[in-house]
Amino acid sequence: MAEPSRTAGPAVLGVDSGGSGLRLAVAPVAAPRVRPEFRYASDTPVRTGGRGIDAHHLLGQLLPAAEKLRQEAGVPGFAAVCVGAAGMTTLGQELRDVLPQALADAFGVRALALAADAVTGYAGALGQRPGAVVAAGTGLIALGADPGSGAGWRRTDGWGHLLGDCGGGAWIGRAGLEAALRAHDGRPGASPALLRAAEERFGPIGGLPGQLYPRSDRPAVLASFAPCVAREAAADPVAAGIVRRAAEHIADTAAAACPPGPDRTVVLTGGLFRLGEVLRAPVRAKVAARLPDAVCAEPEGDPLDGALRLAAALATDTVRLPVDGALLQLVRHGR
Amino acid sequence: MAEPSRTAGPAVLGVDSGGSGLRLAVAPVAAPRVRPEFRYASDTPVRTGGRGIDAHHLLGQLLPAAEKLRQEAGVPGFAAVCVGAAGMTTLGQELRDVLPQALADAFGVRALALAADAVTGYAGALGQRPGAVVAAGTGLIALGADPGSGAGWRRTDGWGHLLGDCGGGAWIGRAGLEAALRAHDGRPGASPALLRAAEERFGPIGGLPGQLYPRSDRPAVLASFAPCVAREAAADPVAAGIVRRAAEHIADTAAAACPPGPDRTVVLTGGLFRLGEVLRAPVRAKVAARLPDAVCAEPEGDPLDGALRLAAALATDTVRLPVDGALLQLVRHGR
Structure with missing residues (x-):
């Protein structure tokens, strides 16, 4: 070289x-x-x-x-x-x-x-190889390409925390906080473990709306709870369900971005995957199920x-x- | 009198x-x-x-x-x-x-x-009768009471569009717009009918984030799409699923607010129920399933x-x- x-x-x-x-x-x-x-x-x-x-x-x-x-x-x-x-x-x-x-x-x-x-x-x-790259942090977007085919970029999701970014950090954290509030209210889908985790992080849960809504970085506040959801997923079935659904959304987005054909590679990038194997493993499994001809790889x-x-x-x-x-x-x- | x-x-x-x-x-x-x-x-x-x-x-x-x-x-x-x-x-x-x-x-x-x-x-x-009242518009909250029992108000949901208000106008509209964008992206959970309805209302769908996120009344913008979701529910299975899940959430919230005991009445109030029987009928059915001893009634x-x-x-x-x-x-x- x-x-x-x-x-x-x-x-x-x-x-x-x-x-x-x-x-x-x-x-x-x-x-x-x-x-x-x-x-x-x-x-x-x-x-x-x-x-x-x-x-x-x-x-x-x-x-x-x-x-x-x-x-x-x-x-x-x-x-x-x-x-x-x-x-x-x-x-x-x-x-x-x-x-x-x-x-x-x-x-x-x-x-x-x-x-x-x-x-x-x-x-x-x-x-310049064909495939799809998922970029996941607070938000989530995937970009796919089939270079040399004449087809354009396949941009998927990335619509922001109110319209999409499904499976991203804000999505996971938001779902976790909803489950915490369901426990407070006595509604189905409740997670007492996430309620405890939310009160540890944000204080008495009744004060959470007053902490969240006035801020301009609401997606980041929501995403800050995603690591708690990932941690509780080891023992709490509601938290585990949230991580499983996030993995499904991420795989759906990767699959939609990936162009059809052989020899495609799917790569997961971005800070969200620092949550670890609790998220990475089910995403890889679901990508393999949706795209049997594609390989999941680390970014070069x-x-x-x-x-x-x-x-x-x-x-x-x-x-x-x-x-x-x-x-x-x-x-x-x-x- | x-x-x-x-x-x-x-x-x-x-x-x-x-x-x-x-x-x-x-x-x-x-x-x-x-x-x-x-x-x-x-x-x-x-x-x-x-x-x-x-x-x-x-x-x-x-x-x-x-x-x-x-x-x-x-x-x-x-x-x-x-x-x-x-x-x-x-x-x-x-x-x-x-x-x-x-x-x-x-x-x-x-x-x-x-x-x-x-x-x-x-x-x-x-x-001053015992029961629960659901108030549903852009947001959603239920209040229950068992007057004379010494127990306090049973306040349920009402946590705002990011943390709850499950089944309310912003919730329904948001879910509908997500289904529209899934159709645009080619992801599962897509509704081409809602994509058409969203473009009729908001213009080319790629411009939707730029229309929504800068506004301070984002929940109202989301809720403005709820009537379109209710209308499409007659023929579109994804829109029908959104309305069905909204009805489940509303019934969950009413059931959590309603105090235990006989002779309870559940009342649905607020502008959201002007969507009509497409929403009211499944809410009544689900409330009846969850609270067999309660009666659903019109507000006095x-x-x-x-x-x-x-x-x-x-x-x-x-x-x-x-x-x-x-x-x-x-x-x-x-x-």
């Missing part, structure tokens, strides 16, 4: 911008994966304003950090760049307007990929790896993931 | 304050029910501020309207008053501080009942009737509904 150096040939820049901050990495086109020595991370998220994701705030962090990485890697510029960002589809107009020229001026970049974070997540987990890399892979594919003109101008858009300098 | 007149004996004042405005009625103690000729209604809701329900805003409407009704009824004052208000339990402190003296000064009132709207709803529907009157009944019971010292200082508080002048 070639190290990025003056003699390693062209290099690419990958960018991952999300709610927890901005991350950058530089790698050779021939070996597009994140190495700690050519990686930069800031915990200052790029601002979102009235014009969407603030391109100038992004560039203020990106340009000096990328220049430092370029010098350390000993490359003259970048053959291509991929920027993956949360909200790219709906909030990325200013990035589309500003980034191509700015990156051309700074690094001689002639090709830029602008991707939703779900797309860099897919590319990091699966590269993270979204920053995905950005490097997409940039390298762009540099070598080998992008096969669906380019739809929304989830994934390719921009050549001058156009 | 005595008409309220100079010769009819003492009269009482009932007040019902809620989100849709303020209503007042005057009636004889001996016949406490609303008559159109002794009734006042304003569509200006009483303000809620930093100190809770604004007692002075309430009195600014109440005192002149009650004085007019008093004159029309030809009575010298009111033997007792009952004020039922949405939010009384948590937001009623200023009413408790200000109303007793103000009503004593204006009308010689020596006894005042301050009640949650659910309590005046109960008294209007059932009087509305919350304003309930306020008059409570005021008359207070005037004659025959209040038997649970007085707990929260859902129902009695105040004698001077204390």
Whole structure:
């Protein structure tokens, strides 16, 4: 494997911008994966304003950090760049307007990929192979693709905590709190164990609505109870039922996202799966039942790896993931 | 039946304050029910501020309207008053501080009942008989009582759209929109009929999250889809399943609220039941299955009737509904 150096040939820049901050990495086109020595991370998220994701705030962090990485890697510029960002589809107009020229001026970049974070997540987990990637945290979304087939992205769920995100962290926590309140009221579907757990976490249960509804981060508050539900599932049948239904929803969403055909891979990513085998095992079993021809696998890399892979594919003109101008858009300098 | 007149004996004042405005009625103690000729209604809701329900805003409407009704009824004052208000339990402190003296000064009132709207709803529907009253609109709550037993109110559900209100308008509408989005995604539990209905109502379904999440009245937006779910239930099995599960939840909540014992009556009130027999019939059937000794009945009157009944019971010292200082508080002048 070639190290990025003056003699390693062209290099690419990958960018991952999300709610927890901005991350950058530089790698050779021939070996597009994140190495700690050519990686930069800031915990200052790029601002979102009235014009969407603030391109100038992004560039203020990106340009000096990328220049430092370029010098350390000993490359003259970048053959291509991929920027993956949360909200790219709906909030990325200013990035589309500003980034191509700015990156051309700074690094001689002639090709830029602008991707939703779900797309860099897919590319990091699966590269350009066919299958589906579930991204589960507070919310839940799955993205599927059959690269090279001409078919577009298969985006499934991700509708938010009131309309969907079925099986995600807020969904599990909400169901657990409902079961706790059913125990308080004496209604069916009650879990005295979850009532105890909820009062340990939130205080007397009668005060829970007053704690939850005034907050703007209600989904996160709900999701904060998901680990309690997973823990109680070992001994409490109602909690176990909630985790089982969450696993069914996750498998349903993965199956709907996965394109038909042989040799598909399904990958589970995101913080929700840190709940452990109590959730992962039934999801794998249900995915196997719904998609007998697919394999469940661990992700090969993270979204920053995905950005490097997409940039390298762009540099070598080998992008096969669906380019739809929304989830994934390719921009050549001058156009 | 005595008409309220100079010769009819003492009269009482009932007040019902809620989100849709303020209503007042005057009636004889001996016949406490609303008559159109002794009734006042304003569509200006009483303000809620930093100190809770604004007692002075309430009195600014109440005192002149009650004085007019008093004159029309030809009575010298009111033997007792009952004020039922949405939010009384948590937001009623200023009413408790200000109303007793103000009503004593204006009308010689020596006894005042301050009640949650659910309590005046109960008294209007059932009087002081034992049973449970379900109040269902955007949300859902049931209140049960066994008057004279010494037991308190049995408050069930009413936890809001994220934690409960199971079977209410927001619950039904939310479930319907989830089924619509499942059809869009190709996930199980899908209803193409509800997808069509949702797009008729909200436009292209991909724009629904952007329409819903920024609003502060999300539960009302969700509930606005409940009539569509009820309509589709005639032909669509997924919509029918949602209405069936709503009916189960409503019956569960009524059964948990209803006190044990013979001769209990369960009453369904609130705008949700305007959906019609598609919801009412399965609720009645399921209540009958869960509570074989109880009778499902129509409400005898509305919350304003309930306020008059409570005021008359207070005037004659025959209040038997649970007085707990929260859902129902009695105040004698001077204390």
